[in-house]
Amino acid sequence: MIKYYYPLFRPPAEANNIIIQVTLGCSYNNCSFCSMYKTKKYEVRNLKDVYKDIDILAKSYPNTKKVFLADGDALALETEHLLTLLSYLQKMFPKLKRVSLYASTQNILSKSNDELVKLQKNMLNLIYFGIETGSNLILKKITKGVEQSDIIKSLNLASSAGIKISATVILGIGGVIYSQEHITQTAKIINRTKVNYLSTLQLGLEEDAKDNFYKHFSDFEPLDDFRILEEQKRFLELLLPINKIIFRSNHASNALHLSGVLPKDASRLINELKVALEIGQGAFIPNEYRGF
Numbered sequence: 001m002i003k004y005y006y007p008l009f010r011p012p013a014e015a016n017n018i019i020i021q022v023t024l025g026c027s028y029n030n031c032s033f034c035s036m037y038k039t040k041k042y043e044v045r046n047l048k049d050v051y052k053d054i055d056i057l058a059k060s061y062p063n064t065k066k067v068f069l070a071d072g073d074a075l076a077l078e079t080e081h082l083l084t085l086l087s088y089l090q091k092m093f094p095k096l097k098r099v100s101l102y103a104s105t106q107n108i109l110s111k112s113n114d115e116l117v118k119l120q121k122n123m124l125n126l127i128y129f130g131i132e133t134g135s136n137l138i139l140k141k142i143t144k145g146v147e148q149s150d151i152i153k154s155l156n157l158a159s160s161a162g163i164k165i166s167a168t169v170i171l172g173i174g175g176v177i178y179s180q181e182h183i184t185q186t187a188k189i190i191n192r193t194k195v196n197y198l199s200t201l202q203l204g205l206e207e208d209a210k211d212n213f214y215k216h217f218s219d220f221e222p223l224d225d226f227r228i229l230e231e232q233k234r235f236l237e238l239l240l241p242i243n244k245i246i247f248r249s250n251h252a253s254n255a256l257h258l259s260g261v262l263p264k265d266a267s268r269l270i271n272e273l274k275v276a277l278e279i280g281q282g283a284f285i286p287n288e289y290r291g292f
């Protein structure tokens with residue numbers, strides 16, 4: 001068995017795939033709503049140690065087709081370092097078809113188009129990306145360190161290199177006051193980029209993140225489930241994607257689970273939301289069955 005350095009996070013879609021920690025923590029680690037890696041100092045793991053993990057996993061799972069590279073933003077690694085890793089993964093897992101990782105706007109913008117193309121050609125073909133919101137005002141309040149134009153530029157750089165994008169948006173992150181601003185500006189990002197998978201989750205602040213979050217967002221007033229679903233409905237109404245998007249809103253945090261393909265299923269999804277909003281609380285998943 002290999003040794004994992006906890007806490008360890010991976011996207012739900014990677015639950016059945018091999019996870020290899022190539023970095024520890026998050027190179028940015030400064031978003032006010034996020035406490036995932038607050039107990040970890042960012043570190044690049046030594047290639048020799050990573051190779052040892054790969055060797056052990058390759059012996060146990062020689063038919064592996066999909067690998068996820070952890071931790072919080074493995075695309076922060078230098079391109080040459082990543083290419084060396086990708087080449088070793090292809091050697092040790094001959095049936096490998098896909099390598100994925102979490103990536104941030106900052107990570108993508110630190111690479112050239114040629115570097116991203118090289119990575120894609122070496123099987124880095126999916127990134128998990130937290131948009132959170134498209135509003136510059138809210139991005140500042142959640143200390144994301146980027147603006148809407150940076151997010152759009154980075155997503156377009158990734159997709160033009162042939163890398164697929166699985167993006168998340170956080171419902172409720174603008175609170176009551178900036179709800180409309182959040183939805184309008186976030187829809188703009190989706191409509192100006194080529195996201196392949198899109199998930200919406202609901203904001204849930206861990207206890208240890210609250211002080212820092214409110215310090216930067218003093219006028220934040222949380223939305224209840226009803227208003228979150230209204231936000232979700234307005235968001236779907238504003239989406240005019242330029243490509244097909246697999247849409248999911250089925251995270252443990254969601255008050256209502258939705259899934260479909262956009263734009264084809266948009267009116268069905270909006271209708272499901274209308275019905276749930278008419279019924280009210282009784283149609284929502286009870287809090288005891290949810291997690292954040």
Ligand code: SF4
Pocket residue numbers: 026027028029030031034035036037072073104130
């Ligand atoms: S949200 Fe992502 S980029 Fe921001 S601190 Fe958390 S892991 Fe890092």
